[in-house]
Amino acid sequence: MNASIITIGDELLIGQVVDTNSSWMGQELNKIGVYVIRKIVVGDVKRDIVDALDEAGAISDLVLITGGLGPTKDDITKHTLCDYFRGRLVFNEEVYEMVETYFARMKRPMLESNRRQAELPDNCIHIKNYNGTAPGMWFERDGKVFISMPGVPWEMKLMMQDNILARIKQKFETELIIHKTILTQGIGESFLSEHIRDIEDAFPEGIKLAYLPNLSSVRLRITARGKDESLLAEKVEMLTTQIKERLSEYIWGYDDDILEDVVGRMLISQQASLCTAESCTGGLIAHKLTSIPGSSVYFKGSIVSYSNEVKENLLSVKATTLRNFGAVSEESVHEMALGALKIMKTDYAIAVSGIAGPSGGTVDKPVGTVWIGIAKNEKVLTRKFLFPGNRERNMEMAAINGLSMLRKFMLSS
């Protein structure tokens, strides 16, 4: 079954806000067999919203709409939908109670503009919003469903999870969609494709392969659509196994695996602990590691040694090393890794020192030069990288490669 998503808001068109809502919605809809075929973004302009509703309604059975439900003057979605479906705005007691409860919970007084949020078109079903004040609306016309939700991510998400997804499943009979994503690192898109060309060419009808490159890895996504769940799963599993055998040395995970989580699970299985000593990554590796719930079991902490003083005083990097080789050198990163192990008493350490840019580069050590060291006991593995990006990308690449080096180090030792 097909759906379209309409997101409303001038802030999306001028690029002040990145639309993360519709990605999340696409994922959740996929899981219940609904395939998003189009997304349309329009501003807070009545005619444009109406055009989008016409277009989306013409090609899909289900139209999900977010945004433009706030209490302020620039938000016109509710009035526009009310007119579009020829309804009439009426005061809704149930919504009013929800808004009142919300303000009581937040210990804030209610304003007249919030009271107006309790008005609802008389021809829609009220979808409750437990995380905010703007109610959701479910309209039906000619067998098609239009659902309006707030643009605030956590309000929309709770509404979808609590109510809307179940209602959609109930209303429509959906086809099945199965995805399997293979996560690779250390090989480019074209080379991957060459490696598995014969497998891809022999893909059965109804199954697609997509290559999704990002900063330092390429994801291979297998998508299968059909009616018979076990048959689909079997086919996808078979193709995954074929690709897995061909590419094993490059594969580090599957589906929603996150590198820092994969590394964390390996540490748990070894009952080992980790710390980091970060110069140019400035805490990014620690941030990635601690974003995983439960990481306190294996991650003890980090020294972000942005200044040389901290490198010397806390990580015991020798002043002569810094003087003779510089902070961005194999020698310094070697001592940083061992110093971190010692002061934080962990089994493993990741140390990073580099030049993220935009300034600080030299002929010998241009911007993007990064040394990474992985230590366990007295053993230190070091490697030099030259990343081609700007500051943000260089930091990200350094963090990913630090985690990736640790993963390979643990596998080989």
Added chain:
Amino acid sequence: MNASIITIGDELLIGQVVDTNSSWMGQELNKIGVYVIRKIVVGDVKRDIVDALDEAGAISDLVLITGGLGPTKDDITKHTLCDYFRGRLVFNEEVYEMVETYFARMKRPMLESNRRQAELPDNCIHIKNYNGTAPGMWFERDGKVFISMPGVPWEMKLMMQDNILARIKQKFETELIIHKTILTQGIGESFLSEHIRDIEDAFPEGIKLAYLPNLSSVRLRITARGKDESLLAEKVEMLTTQIKERLSEYIWGYDDDILEDVVGRMLISQQASLCTAESCTGGLIAHKLTSIPGSSVYFKGSIVSYSNEVKENLLSVKATTLRNFGAVSEESVHEMALGALKIMKTDYAIAVSGIAGPSGGTVDKPVGTVWIGIAKNEKVLTRKFLFPGNRERNMEMAAINGLSMLRKFMLSS
């Protein structure tokens, strides 16, 4: 002048990739007076791409297209555009040389699939891609312009900056659009609106005000459109001043200001230095601070004290404090802040300890409980927060509030 953006890729529809390209493009187009009125996202499906081209072409003079130009089988944008504009794919020597040079620079051999990337429709202008292998294409028909670019962000961005934006300015006479954004913190959207209702009601024709709430702040965006640059600028300036006077205590910055940069500039002007001691934020504050180029002038480093051992050994938090009050307490965060000042020898320190979740909460200290301390010399300011979010949001809110507290602390001291 109006434009539409079409982004192509199944990965966008199923939500595997968040579209950040079109936000950036919207911003850049705005700067040269081009207003994006619609964005359309479609999959790698010929008919859907053609529909999107028809729709976008009907409502705008300029259509920007990204995605679907890779060397692999799932990418069909080039062929589709070639057919749509009734052209013929021909081998292009100039493109071939660029692809060859790219592979030589990356020290990688070229594949047959990369050679095919040098084929170009014979009725488009070649836009050079210095960061990758897929060429950009500029088509014109009936005075309208269609531009196709790769979906890889840094390839698209360089192409836009180097070439396309200048060409668009040359081709079209554009209306002016001026934005001014006022960044506030510590007050909700509805209350802001009440505070400045009379100012907003008196806004002149052609000027709009929008409220953009995010995690812990509300941005107010004034947008003015017209022909006379100095008149527009004057009007926007006048309205900004009115709002500024009304809301001064809540305003921390303007336009693209970033809180960590605002704090950094204040530190520079005081010639002061900063360090952080982070428990539940796990390095996120250090990461934010170091994402600002030049932050090494004032930021010395961080102790990410994820374990209590690190809190005791490196930050000199007393064992009795941890035992009697717990790591998430006013007492612990007080000692963490002073310990960080001492060991990293800085003027200011931010210390954070809290329960990010999802586990670890108790009745007394539920998930979202965060203590933040700001220290200078012997003076420590502490504050308790209770954030309502999940792990990711709680960490983000803690980081933003830590920086915000430091800002206010510096202003008042």
